[in-house]
Amino acid sequence: MTAILEVHGVRKAFGGVVANNDVTLSVPEGKIFGLIGPNGSGKTTLFNSIVGYHPIDAGSIRFQGREISKLRVPGIARLGLLRTFQQTRVYSKMTCVQNMIISAPRTHRDWSYMFRRISPTDTRKAEELLKFVGLYAKRHLRAGDLSFGQQKLLEFAMALMSEPKMLLLDEPTAGINPTLINGLMNRLRRANSEFGITLLVIEHNMRVIMNLAEHIYCLAHGQLLADGAPEAIQSDPRVIDAYLGGAHG
Numbered sequence: 335m336t337a338i339l340e341v342h343g344v345r346k347a348f349g350g351v352v353a354n355n356d357v358t359l360s361v362p363e364g365k366i367f368g369l370i371g372p373n374g375s376g377k378t379t380l381f382n383s384i385v386g387y388h389p390i391d392a393g394s395i396r397f398q399g400r401e402i403s404k405l406r407v408p409g410i411a412r413l414g415l416l417r418t419f420q421q422t423r424v425y426s427k428m429t430c431v432q433n434m435i436i437s438a439p440r441t442h443r444d445w446s447y448m449f450r451r452i453s454p455t456d457t458r459k460a461e462e463l464l465k466f467v468g469l470y471a472k473r474h475l476r477a478g479d480l481s482f483g484q485q486k487l488l489e490f491a492m493a494l495m496s497e498p499k500m501l502l503l504d505e506p507t508a509g510i511n512p513t514l515i516n517g518l519m520n521r522l523r524r525a526n527s528e529f530g531i532t533l534l535v536i537e538h539n540m541r542v543i544m545n546l547a548e549h550i551y552c553l554a555h556g557q558l559l560a561d562g563a564p565e566a567i568q569s570d571p572r573v574i575d576a577y578l579g580g581a582h583g
């Protein structure tokens with residue numbers, strides 16, 4: 335199995351707080367892997383490091399065999415590696431379609447934006463992806479008028495606009511209702527199986543991550559605590575301890 339993402343010995347500190355310490359993990363191409371850990375264990379920081387949001391203090395990050403730890407967010411996005419946020423980042427005053435269009439790769443976006451001319455290809459792609467996430471009927475509504483769960487679906491569709499090779503999803507189901515959770519899980523699976531997108535998913539909902547991921551990494555206090563198949567992780571005493579007795583809850 336070829337690893338699409340290889341994180342090796344990554345360290346990231348904020349002042350005295352060591353958010354990630356010597357983290358090593360890899361994700362094979364075409365798979366859905368999970369990342370869990372108590373609050374404050376360094377999951378989001380690791381995602382931020384991987385996508386180039388901030389420089390790392392030590393270690394290496396390779397995407398498709400290429401060192402990316404010195405690149406910034408736009409350069410890494412152009413290679414096909416994107417993340418979505420714990421909080422949604424949609425433009426609330428724009429319609430769903432408009433949100434989708436501005437998420438198209440930059441080369442198209444700048445031109446269409448400047449001349450107020452939207453490429454038919456982008457519009458078609460936007461509509462197809464809105465259908466894919468079940469928001470087609472709401473395509474002309476302002477994003478701010480969608481429910482929180484629907485905004486998350488929109489954000490996911492926006493990420494798909496640039497045809498990523500891999501997506502890092504930070505708590506995709508947080509704060510959304512059970513019906514939408516199942517819908518979102520199905521979409522994540524289909525993005526993986528139909529579009530071939532590799533996924534690494536941070537998730538607090540154990541039912542979701544156990545069902546979704548083939549392999550799970552668990553962080554605690556910034557370090558890798560355990561990794562394995564969902565069943566093994568679920569019954570791993572170290573993981574249970576970290577969740578039940580973790581200093582951060």
Ligand code: ADP
Pocket residue numbers: 348351352353371372373374375376377378379380
């Ligand atoms: P998780 O996503 O697992 O809940 P985070 O990666 O958000 O954890 O946080 C890990 C640790 O790093 C926490 O102690 C948090 O307060 C700290 N941290 C994260 N980002 C910053 C930042 N930008 N500045 C200072 N401290 C931060």
Ligand code: MG
Pocket residue numbers: 377378379420
């Ligand atoms: Mg987080």
